[in-house]
Amino acid sequence: MVINKMELLPLYLSAKLAIIATLILIAIAAPLAYFLTHSYWPGKSFVEALFNLPIALPPTVIGFYLLFLMGPKGLVGKAWENLFGGPLLFTFSGIVIASIFYSLPFAVQPIKASFEKIDPRLKENAYVLGLSPIATFFRVIIPNSINGVAAAAILVFLHTMGAFGVVLMVGGSIAGETRVASIAIYEAVESMQYEKAWALSLAFIPISYAFLLLVNRLTRKK
Numbered sequence: 001m002v003i004n005k006m007e008l009l010p011l012y013l014s015a016k017l018a019i020i021a022t023l024i025l026i027a028i029a030a031p032l033a034y035f036l037t038h039s040y041w042p043g044k045s046f047v048e049a050l051f052n053l054p055i056a057l058p059p060t061v062i063g064f065y066l067l068f069l070m071g072p073k074g075l076v077g078k079a080w081e082n083l084f085g086g087p088l089l090f091t092f093s094g095i096v097i098a099s100i101f102y103s104l105p106f107a108v109q110p111i112k113a114s115f116e117k118i119d120p121r122l123k124e125n126a127y128v129l130g131l132s133p134i135a136t137f138f139r140v141i142i143p144n145s146i147n148g149v150a151a152a153a154i155l156v157f158l159h160t161m162g163a164f165g166v167v168l169m170v171g172g173s174i175a176g177e178t179r180v181a182s183i184a185i186y187e188a189v190e191s192m193q194y195e196k197a198w199a200l201s202l203a204f205i206p207i208s209y210a211f212l213l214l215v216n217r218l219t220r221k222k
Helices: 005-038 044-051 059-069 075-084 092-116 120-128 133-141 143-161 165-171 181-190 194-220
Strands: none
Touching: 005 044, 005 092, 005 133, 005 143, 005 181, 005 194, 044 092, 059 075, 059 092, 059 165, 092 143, 092 165, 120 133, 133 143, 143 194, 165 181, 181 194
């Protein structure tokens, strides 16, 4: 079973997509999870359910709506074209944004669960000592939730690495741009290139297994 460098390009794109989406998502999800954990207002449960909707919806449904939202006439697509002078659909930037929408709850939920386990007295003591809410977040909350944040990052990374339906609908299958590993595997099977499909598929197993072991270790630690 021989695979050349060009055939490894989809794996590189998948890893690049997963790393960028994970970094952006953790930066978004941590303050969002903190806000959801420590705020109480009417309609909060409806907003939380909205954030969690990608967990319940099929990826193709999410991809279908994102296709219109990010298209030339869509709100996000129009804004992107005005800012950068080019389309968003069928680009690497497009699949990054789609992956952020798709994986948001997989980042928010583990971090939120980790925040909820923190002793409230730690936050109260920080305020008594004169720390601002922002300083408390970075100097008290995050350090005491680092395992939960790391577990969320790993889950988002793996979820994005294996994304298929959303990425295919928003990005298509452009070699070197949007043809990630999951799409390359599907196309290899469809064209009966089973050796290529085997090679790409096998690459996922040790990566996923190692990261899942790490998640288990992190979530077992207090």
